[in-house]
Amino acid sequence: MIKRLLQSLCLLLVVLGFNACSSDDNSNMTGDEQTFVTFWINDPQDAKIEEIKQMTIYLTELNSNKKTELVYEGDKKIQKALPTGTYDITVEGVITHKVNGVVEESKVGNFIKGVVISGREMTKAIDIVFKTSSTGFVIEEVFFAGTKTPQGLQYTDDQYFKITNNSDEVLYLDGMLFVQSKFMTNDKQDYTPNIMSEALSAGAILQFPGKGKDHPVEPGKSVIFAENAINHREFNSNSIDLTNAEFQNFRDGVHDVVGLKAAKMITIHDELVVNIQGSYAYALVKMPEGMTTEKLVVDNIYDYEYEMIFGGEAYPSVDSAIKIPNSWIVDAVNLGIADEYMWNVTSPSVDMGYTYITQHVGDEGRYGKAVRRHVLGKNAAGNNVLKDTNNSTVDFAPAVRPSLFKY
Amino acid sequence: MKHFHFGLCLLSLLSTVWGYGQQSDSLAIKVKENQDVIHHFEEPIYVNPSHYLDYRKYSLTSFEIAKQNSKNETTLAQEGKNRDDLSFQANAYHKLDKHSAVWGSATYQQGKRRDVMWNESADYHLIFPYVVADSVGGDIKYEDYHIAGGYAQRLGKYNIGISGFYKAKMEYRNIDPRPKNLSARLGGNIGVSRVFKEFFTIGVNTSIEKYTQKHKMDFYSPTGFPVIYEMSGMGNFNNLLKGKRREAYYDGWRYGTSLQVYDTYQKKWFATVGMNIFSFEKLLPDFYDLQVSKVKEVEHFFSVGKLFDVQATQLGVRLDGNMKTRKGTENLFVNVSATNYLKIGQEEQYKYENKSLRLSGVFKYGTLNSVYSILPYIGITQEVERYKKPYSKTDIQYTYMGADLQWMYTFKDRSLLTVASNWKVRQTAKEKATFNYGNSNAINQMLLDNYAVQIAEYWEGSFKVRYDFALPKVIDVFVGGEYYFQNYKQFQNNSSVMMSLGITF
Numbered sequence: 001m002i003k004r005l006l007q008s009l010c011l012l013l014v015v016l017g018f019n020a021c022s023s024d025d026n027s028n029m030t031g032d033e034q035t036f037v038t039f040w041i042n043d044p045q046d047a048k049i050e051e052i053k054q055m056t057i058y059l060t061e062l063n064s065n066k067k068t069e070l071v072y073e074g075d076k077k078i079q080k081a082l083p084t085g086t087y088d089i090t091v092e093g094v095i096t097h098k099v100n101g102v103v104e105e106s107k108v109g110n111f112i113k114g115v116v117i118s119g120r121e122m123t124k125a126i127d128i129v130f131k132t133s134s135t136g137f138v139i140e141e142v143f144f145a146g147t148k149t150p151q152g153l154q155y156t157d158d159q160y161f162k163i164t165n166n167s168d169e170v171l172y173l174d175g176m177l178f179v180q181s182k183f184m185t186n187d188k189q190d191y192t193p194n195i196m197s198e199a200l201s202a203g204a205i206l207q208f209p210g211k212g213k214d215h216p217v218e219p220g221k222s223v224i225f226a227e228n229a230i231n232h233r234e235f236n237s238n239s240i241d242l243t244n245a246e247f248q249n250f251r252d253g254v255h256d257v258v259g260l261k262a263a264k265m266i267t268i269h270d271e272l273v274v275n276i277q278g279s280y281a282y283a284l285v286k287m288p289e290g291m292t293t294e295k296l297v298v299d300n301i302y303d304y305e306y307e308m309i310f311g312g313e314a315y316p317s318v319d320s321a322i323k324i325p326n327s328w329i330v331d332a333v334n335l336g337i338a339d340e341y342m343w344n345v346t347s348p349s350v351d352m353g354y355t356y357i358t359q360h361v362g363d364e365g366r367y368g369k370a371v372r373r374h375v376l377g378k379n380a381a382g383n384n385v386l387k388d389t390n391n392s393t394v395d396f397a398p399a400v401r402p403s404l405f406k407y
Numbered sequence: 408m409k410h411f412h413f414g415l416c417l418l419s420l421l422s423t424v425w426g427y428g429q430q431s432d433s434l435a436i437k438v439k440e441n442q443d444v445i446h447h448f449e450e451p452i453y454v455n456p457s458h459y460l461d462y463r464k465y466s467l468t469s470f471e472i473a474k475q476n477s478k479n480e481t482t483l484a485q486e487g488k489n490r491d492d493l494s495f496q497a498n499a500y501h502k503l504d505k506h507s508a509v510w511g512s513a514t515y516q517q518g519k520r521r522d523v524m525w526n527e528s529a530d531y532h533l534i535f536p537y538v539v540a541d542s543v544g545g546d547i548k549y550e551d552y553h554i555a556g557g558y559a560q561r562l563g564k565y566n567i568g569i570s571g572f573y574k575a576k577m578e579y580r581n582i583d584p585r586p587k588n589l590s591a592r593l594g595g596n597i598g599v600s601r602v603f604k605e606f607f608t609i610g611v612n613t614s615i616e617k618y619t620q621k622h623k624m625d626f627y628s629p630t631g632f633p634v635i636y637e638m639s640g641m642g643n644f645n646n647l648l649k650g651k652r653r654e655a656y657y658d659g660w661r662y663g664t665s666l667q668v669y670d671t672y673q674k675k676w677f678a679t680v681g682m683n684i685f686s687f688e689k690l691l692p693d694f695y696d697l698q699v700s701k702v703k704e705v706e707h708f709f710s711v712g713k714l715f716d717v718q719a720t721q722l723g724v725r726l727d728g729n730m731k732t733r734k735g736t737e738n739l740f741v742n743v744s745a746t747n748y749l750k751i752g753q754e755e756q757y758k759y760e761n762k763s764l765r766l767s768g769v770f771k772y773g774t775l776n777s778v779y780s781i782l783p784y785i786g787i788t789q790e791v792e793r794y795k796k797p798y799s800k801t802d803i804q805y806t807y808m809g810a811d812l813q814w815m816y817t818f819k820d821r822s823l824l825t826v827a828s829n830w831k832v833r834q835t836a837k838e839k840a841t842f843n844y845g846n847s848n849a850i851n852q853m854l855l856d857n858y859a860v861q862i863a864e865y866w867e868g869s870f871k872v873r874y875d876f877a878l879p880k881v882i883d884v885f886v887g888g889e890y891y892f893q894n895y896k897q898f899q900n901n902s903s904v905m906m907s908l909g910i911t912f
Contacts, residue, residue, distance in 0.1 A: 062646060062647045062741075062742075063645050063646060063647045063737075063739045063740060064643075064645075064646060064796065064797070065646035065845075065846075066796075066797070083754075083796070084739055084751065084752035084754070085739050085751070085752070086647070086739065086740065086741040086742070086751060114741055114742065116741045116751050118751050118752055148630055152628075152630060153629070153630065154629065154630050188744065309744070338650075339647075339649055339650035340650075342742070342744065359634050359649070359650060360634060360635075360649075360650030361650075362626070362631045362632050363631055363632070363633075363634065364628065364630055364631030364632050364633055365631075365633065365634075366631065367630070367631075
């Protein structure tokens with residue numbers, strides 16, 4: 001009996017052993033397969049493409065950070081076999097289209113976030129929008145991350161924006177608006193109605209003071225709009241002296257500084273609190289003739305609904321912002337946290353990319369760094385020409401040393 | 408408190424075997440037999456617990472405290488450099504009667520590994536390449552617990568054996584970044600063997616092991632923390648998951664089986680063949696146990712040996728082969744929101760192969776008071792590591808040769824002196840590397856530094872002395888010391904010193 005039992009046990013061990021060694025990889029997701037993708041180029045809104053003069057699709061696979069560039073060759077489509085993945089798609093191109101019967105050439109582009117490419121074959125329609133051209137004011141630099149004190153503490157009062165006249169004529173900031181978006185680039189919601197193709201949803205709105213020609217900016221010159229226009233080095237030797245800033249944020253009880261040289265910004269709607277991680281978009285806005293700030297905050301109220309998802313549950317929510325038509329926007333930049341960035345909170349016609357300092361929430365490497373616009377070269381007057389393609393991803397250098405940090 | 412519990416375990420083990428220790432066999436005979444190089448030569452047989460009836464001729468129990476200081480300058484970044492260890496170890500093997508045997512061991516070890524870089528996880532050798540990493544690193548403190556035991560029984564022409572073990576490890580750091588890793592391995596092994604025609608024995612065994620590791624990262628700095636990477640081999644990482652993930656969980660199983668054939672009574676010849684499979688998955692609890700990657704490692708091994716007796720001399724030759732292939736599959740994701748990731752595909756990206764062949768011999772010569780032995784060996788190993796996209800590959804072949812020397816001398820008072828010295832030379836026969844450098848200069852540098860260490864040629868030697876003696880009417884004691892030295896042509900040398908003190912009964 002025992003002998004038979006042991007013989008059976010022997011056999012069982014052999015069977016178990018070899019069964020354990022058999023392959024358990026029966027997945028049908030081989031992963032090596034590529035997807036043959038056809039990108040169809042759609043007509044822009046209210047226009048028909050006559051000819052695509054040139055077009056390039058820039059793809060970034062987000063898991064591997066692998067970049068691929070596809071160049072248009074004809075037939076309003078671009079085809080390519082791509083590895084399975086999640087892609088950010090940027091489109092840049094030039095098309096011809098008819099305006100009042102006359103053929104015109106225009107720059108177009110778009111940015112599409114997080115497109116999943118998988119399966120054997122797929123088709124992806126690419127919407128394109130006309131890019132607004134700007135040769136005026138640009139936001140050249142944003143320093144929002146703050147600094148670290150010698151004691152290792154966080155210091156954030158030294159934030160600033162550098163606004164530069166990128167044209168070859170004198171421009172005036174008087175009456176222009178400085179806008180912080182209502183929506184955040186790391187919190188994508190299905191806001192209804194969706195007005196992004198027409199307008200920017202503004203949270204904080206500030207106005208530059210002046211009666212028309214009080215604040216001229218020479219070609220190639222810049223002004224500083226500081227959170228606090230004081231000498232921060234008196235409090236933090238790792239910071240900077242911002243007493244020469246031209247403008248300062250002003251909130252009652254927060255910014256009441258004696259002996260301030262900078263002009264106080266006028267708060268029109270909400271208060272501007274600059275996020276130290278960088279998760280909003282900022283825009284310079286020039287209102288059309290006849291529009292006043294009083295009228296703006298009354299006539300352009302944007303009430304929206306969305307479902308706030310929390311803990312897997314959806315909670316119907318409502319809120320409101322101020323609509324800033326895209327056509328008023330002189331320049332805009334989307335800021336994001338690299339590993340949490342979800343979407344652009346502006347229309348791609350004003351900014352189809354984003355830039356960043358922080359790699360993740362709480363990134364210790366962010367202190368003392370800024371985002372700064374690339375310099376293309378010098379113009380005839382010897383002034384820097386700043387890159388402005390309405391794509392912050394390529395227009396800005398992320399996480400660089402701020403220009404005011406001379407020491 | 409946990410130390411207290413572990414101490415209780417050790418005491419329990421010792422008290423269990425204490426009675427068995429009251430043998431009349433002389434200390435020198437028992438220890439000398441236990442340290443016999445022939446046992447080391449025949450070690451492959453004992454993968455099967457049913458063979459433990461003849462594991463040693465005498466029952467023996469030992470308790471040892473050891474302190475080791477290692478000064479290691481040339482290591483892989485993930486393994487750390489200098490190391491300090493303190494360990495307590497108890498071992499027991501006892502023949503209950505002619506037909507049954509029992510054995511057990513318990514170990515507690517604590518220490519610190521210094522300058523561990525690009526690896527904040529525990530058990531690097533098990534979970535590579537899917538470690539959690541950051542660019543800061545630092546010293547890692549650790550505590551290891553290990554308890555094992557087994558039982559073998561003869562039933563006519565059959566032997567059956569069963570054994571089990573439990574290993575637990577805690578690793579942590581007290582300054583930012585503060586990883587805390589808890590790993591556990593629980594395994595069992597069951598085997599059966601049968602004697603055929605009073606001449607040879609055939610045995611088969613199957614083993615199973617459960618592996619888990621819980622990794623948690625904390626930062627106390629109010630100003631922020633560095634980037635945390637989910638590494639995926641050869642300097643790559645998942646860009647979408649890069650950032651602030653605080654937890655990781657490794658969950659795996661190991662299965663194995665092997666077959667042994669050997670000369671039943673004298674073990675003059677033996678042959679074993681077997682295989683092991685280890686697979687695990689890496690999960691991110693931050694995202695509802697999102698599976699990031701998985702690994703399947705298949706290992707085949709064999710060993711054949713033959714012993715000859717030429718008068719008072721024993722000679723032997725043994726050939727060992729091992730082939731191990733590890734494949735890593737990584738998942739691809741889309742981030743629906745900042746905290747919600749969906750799997751959209753998977754890809755087998757990583758592959759590691761290790762093939763080795765080792766030819767060794769044994770020479771043992773005994774006189775009335777002395778036993779001399781030499782175990783020379785020569786071997787060749789090929790290690791290939793590859794990452795598919797972006798393509799990276801290293802292919803390293805190296806040869807090595809060396810000898811383990813031992814001299815045991817029995818004094819008139821029956822005390823025993825053991826002197827051992829091991830020597831080895833490693834030479835690189837072939838090396839070729841293709842790296843796809845990423846954007847991180849720090850990671851690129853780590854890859855190059857690691858590769859330089861992997862292909863480095865060296866020689867190493869150790870010198871070990873142990874003295875076993877009896878304290879009259881008290882207990883049998885041993886003291887030992889070992890010095891180890893590893894010499895690199897192009898890098899700084901590694902060395903270690905170990906002192907040990909123990910009792911046997």
